Amino acid sequence: MNNPEETSCYRTLPLSSDPALRRRFMVVDEPIEGNFRFGLLLEELDIMAEQTAVAYVRRFYPEGKVVTAAIDNILVRHAVDVNRDIIFHARINHVGRSSLEIGIRVEHAGEPLTHIASCYFTMVARGGESAGESLPLPPLEYRDELEQARARKAVAGREQYRQQQASLLEPPSREEYEILSRLHKAQEEPGFSGPTAGRLVADAWERMYPEQEYVPQRIFGGYLIRRAFELSAICSELVAPDRSIIAAVNRINFFHPVRMGDKLHFTSRVVYTNDSFVCVEASIERISRDRSTKALSNSCLFTFVNVDRELNHCPVPPIYPTTYQEDSRYLDAHRSYQSLAKHYRMI
Numbered sequence: 528m529n530n531p532e533e534t535s536c537y538r539t540l541p542l543s544s545d546p547a548l549r550r551r552f553m554v555v556d557e558p559i560e561g562n563f564r565f566g567l568l569l570e571e572l573d574i575m576a577e578q579t580a581v582a583y584v585r586r587f588y589p590e591g592k593v594v595t596a597a598i599d600n601i602l603v604r605h606a607v608d609v610n611r612d613i614i615f616h617a618r619i620n621h622v623g624r625s626s627l628e629i630g631i632r633v634e635h636a637g638e639p640l641t642h643i644a645s646c647y648f649t650m651v652a653r654g655g656e657s658a659g660e661s662l663p664l665p666p667l668e669y670r671d672e673l674e675q676a677r678a679r680k681a682v683a684g685r686e687q688y689r690q691q692q693a694s695l696l697e698p699p700s701r702e703e704y705e706i707l708s709r710l711h712k713a714q715e716e717p718g719f720s721g722p723t724a725g726r727l728v729a730d731a732w733e734r735m736y737p738e739q740e741y742v743p744q745r746i747f748g749g750y751l752i753r754r755a756f757e758l759s760a761i762c763s764e765l766v767a768p769d770r771s772i773i774a775a776v777n778r779i780n781f782f783h784p785v786r787m788g789d790k791l792h793f794t795s796r797v798v799y800t801n802d803s804f805v806c807v808e809a810s811i812e813r814i815s816r817d818r819s820t821k822a823l824s825n826s827c828l829f830t831f832v833n834v835d836r837e838l839n840h841c842p843v844p845p846i847y848p849t850t851y852q853e854d855s856r857y858l859d860a861h862r863s864y865q866s867l868a869k870h871y872r873m874i
Contacts, residue, residue: 529583529586529665529667529668530667530668530669530670531618531619531620531667531669531677532618532670534579534582534583534618534619534667535616535617535618536575536578536579536582536615536616536617536618537614537615537616537617538575538614538615538617539612539613539614539636540552540612540613540614540615541612542609542610542611542612542613543610543611543612544612549609549610551567552564552567552609553609560606560608560836560837560838561606561607561772561834561838562609563606563607563608563609565603565607565756565760565772565773566752566753566754566756566757566760567753568607568613568633569598569749569752569753569756569776570749570750570752570753571615572615572631572633572646572648572749573595573598573648573747573748573749573752574749575615575629575631576595576617576629576631576646576648576650577593577595577650577749578617579617579618579629579631580593580619580627580629580648580650580652581593583619583622583627583664584627584652584662584664587662587664587665588652588654588662590654591652591653591654591662592652592653592654593627593651593653594650594651594653594745594748594781594784595648595649595650595748595749595781596626596649596650596651596780596781597648597649597778597779597780597781598646598647598648598649598752598776598778598779599647599648599649599778600647600775600776600777600778600867601644601645601646601647601775601776602644602645602774602873603643603644603773603774603775603873603874604642604643604644604872604873604874605635605641605642605643605874606874607635607643608635608641611635611636612635612636613633613634613635613643614633614634614635614636615631615632615633616631616632616634617629617630617632618630619667620647620677620678620680621667621677621678621681622665622666622667623664624661624663625651625661625662625663626649626650626651626652627651627652627664628647628648628650628681629647629648629649629650630645630646630647630677630681631645631646631647631648632645632646633645633646647681652664699858703858703861706861707848707854707858710845710847710848710857711847711848711849713847714847714849721844721845721846721847722766722797722844722846722847723847723848723849724796724797724798724846724847724848724849724853724856724857725849725850725853726765727762727765727766727796727797727846728762728795728797729758729761729762729765729794729795729796730758730792730793730794731754731758731792731793732790732791732792732793733754733790733791733793734788734789734790735785735786735788735789735790735791736787737787739787740787745784745785745786745787746784746785746786746787746789748781748825751785751791751824751825752779752825752827754793755779755795755809755811755827756773756809756827756829758795759795759807759809759829759831760773760831761795762795762796762797762807762809763797763805763807763829763831765797766797766800766805766843766844766846767805767831767833767843768833768841768843768844769833769834769835769841770833770834770835770836771805771832771833771834772831772832772834772838772874773829773830773831773832773874774804774830774831774832774873774874775829775830775867775873776827776828776830777806777828777829777830777860777863777864777867778827778828778863779825779826779827779828780825780826780827781824781825782822782823782824782825782826783813783822783823783824784824785811785813785824786813786815786816788815788816789815789816790813790814790816791811791812791813791814791824792811792812792814793810794809794810794812795807795808796808796809796856797846798846798853798856798857799846799856799857799860799861799864800843800844800845800846801861801864802840802842802843803832803833803834803840803841803842803843804830804833804843804864804873805830805832805833805843806828806830806831806860806863806864807828807829807830807831808826808827808828808856808859808860809825809826809828809829810823810825810826810827811823811824811826812824828859828863830864830873832873832874838874
């Protein structure tokens with residue numbers, strides 16, 4: 528039997544000693560706190576999760592591959608210092624029939640040891656020439672209470688996600704109805720000039736090339752989520768009057784693989800604000816090279832926080848949904864934000 532400890536992997540980003548790497552991860556060439564390209568970190572984390580998962584899969588299938596299925600609840604607890612090394616500690620928490628949950632702890636090395644974030648990736652083992660066949664995997668053996676607790680948390684997280692998806696179909700509660708009612712009534716007042724949700728949208732197009740191939744004929748998922756994040760960060764600035772930095776990755780789903788030659792339509796929209804926080808929903812739609820197939824590849828929900836140069840929180844204005852679809856997105860983000868804020872302290 529295999530235990531989680533045996534699946535552990537470590538990696539260091541030597542930002543303190545590699546000037547070129549440090550500059551690559553900077554947002555601006557200024558000495559300000561939180562000056563860090565989080566989208567690049569997401570890409571590196573996806574690589575780390577893939578390497579950890581594929582090492583396990585290839586114990587049983589030497590030609591096996593893995594693909595990313597989802598990323599859950601990355602809570603940023605401390606702003607990243609681009610001048611300090613970053614350590615990734617990854618291990619497999621749970622193995623399902625063909626899926627694996629990879630937990631990655633992200634820390635600053637040295638003194639003081641700083642916990643930046645914890646991340647949870649769901650990977651799926653694949654085989655066959657085009658990586659389209661699911662591969663059954665043997666389970667892990669949990670030797671102590673901590674390993675068992677992590678496994679239970681992984682299973683509970685999946686159940687929680689199913690419940691959240693089911694709750695999206697539920698009508699608004701009385702409190703939620705009153706929130707939406709106030710937002711719509713405000714728009715009927717003379718002289719209303721608040722930001723409406725329909726105007727807080729950014730989009731971009733991109734074609735996928737052979738150099739971006741990762742799994743045979745498929746594009747690297749880490750690259751896709753980096754591009755979605757970077758567009759979402761720009762989109763958040765449509766309503767954040769000061770400086771917008773990442774507070775949480777609520778959820779990223781991978782629905783359909785992206786293939787070489789596909790055109791991608793990235794769309795980011797501000798869907799919810801609360802105090803100093805801004806929730807941005809992003810989607811990636813793929814269009815096949817022959818334009819015969821169109822499908823949603825990824826959906827993402829990011830939470831940003833509006834701060835000053837010293838990372839003090841600064842308020843953002845409320846946004847005003849005007850259509851049924853915008854109401855639905857507002858409620859979805861409201862529920863996701865409340866779920867995180869209730870249980871975790873964000874940056």
